[in-house]
Amino acid sequence: EKVDLGSGSKPNAGQWASLDIDIDNNPVIAHYDGGKANLRVSRLNDGTWNTEEAFTGEIFDGVENGEPVYRAADAGTYARLVIDGDKEYIAFYDGGQQSLNLLEGYGGNYTHTVIDKIGNVGQWPSIWADGDNIMIAYQDVGNQDLRVATRESGVFTSHVADEGEFRGADTEIFLIDGIFSIVYFDGQDNNMMLATQAGTTSWDIETLGGENTAVGFHNEVIVVGETTWVASYDFTGRDIFLQTLTE
Numbered sequence: 001e002k003v004d005l006g007s008g009s010k011p012n013a014g015q016w017a018s019l020d021i022d023i024d025n026n027p028v029i030a031h032y033d034g035g036k037a038n039l040r041v042s043r044l045n046d047g048t049w050n051t052e053e054a055f056t057g058e059i060f061d062g063v064e065n066g067e068p069v070y071r072a073a074d075a076g077t078y079a080r081l082v083i084d085g086d087k088e089y090i091a092f093y094d095g096g097q098q099s100l101n102l103l104e105g106y107g108g109n110y111t112h113t114v115i116d117k118i119g120n121v122g123q124w125p126s127i128w129a130d131g132d133n134i135m136i137a138y139q140d141v142g143n144q145d146l147r148v149a150t151r152e153s154g155v156f157t158s159h160v161a162d163e164g165e166f167r168g169a170d171t172e173i174f175l176i177d178g179i180f181s182i183v184y185f186d187g188q189d190n191n192m193m194l195a196t197q198a199g200t201t202s203w204d205i206e207t208l209g210g211e212n213t214a215v216g217f218h219n220e221v222i223v224v225g226e227t228t229w230v231a232s233y234d235f236t237g238r239d240i241f242l243q244t245l246t247e
Helices: none
Strands: 015-021 028-035 038-043 048-055 061-063 067-071 074-083 087-094 097-108 110-116 121-132 134-142 145-152 155-162 167-176 178-187 191-197 203-209 217-224 227-234 239-246
Touching: 015 067, 015 087, 028 074, 028 087, 048 074, 048 097, 048 110, 061 167, 087 110, 087 121, 087 134, 097 134, 110 145, 110 155, 110 239, 121 178, 134 155, 134 167, 134 178, 145 178, 145 239, 155 191, 155 203, 167 227, 178 203, 178 217, 191 217, 203 239
Parallel strands: 015 074, 038 074, 097 121, 121 167
Antiparallel strands: 015 028, 028 038, 038 048, 061 067, 074 087, 087 097, 097 110, 121 134, 134 145, 145 155, 167 178, 178 191, 191 203, 217 227, 227 239
16 A cells, blocks of 8 residues: 655655554655655554654855865655654755764654764664663774764763674664664675674674675564574575574
């Protein structure tokens, strides 16, 4: 069924779609409308889909590295939605401002926070939320690093988790036995990587797959009992790469 056609002269909704189920067991989808370059949220209520423009960015017209720079308003790509209780959390990239952003709340009543705006950051976010405590894995595009932002007691801080060459795209954050882990892409060697939290700002890094193939694109993780399933696109074989992690 059609959920949202988008808006503007050339509507193009549904890009970067991210789905979760709300407290009433109704589907909610955060997505990007390429026609108006904004973030939209669609939700099903009583059998009818309703959509709102959740966030519209602003143009950037300034100076970077001593040179004038103009970027059109473009917010909502790389959208990731997580629902915890009665609150929705949407992490996304603002291309105009080149920043990592967060919406939290519920339909028609979101609070907006710019989490990180140093350099060009915020693509490929993956979000974990438990009440007011939040952890977001994302890519520092300018430096090609994996970064992590956390919020505790209402304050966001961020740090580099992996500063290897061309790291941090396609992130997926999850818990293994209560310990935060992140699957992501190594663009230098075309490998799937795993970062496991070892301390507040320290992470153990290992390669999960890709010795003979290019894997780690568009990662997905699901935990079932004591087994963690990790899947990605295998660019070499043009199929799905799948493996399990056991606690």
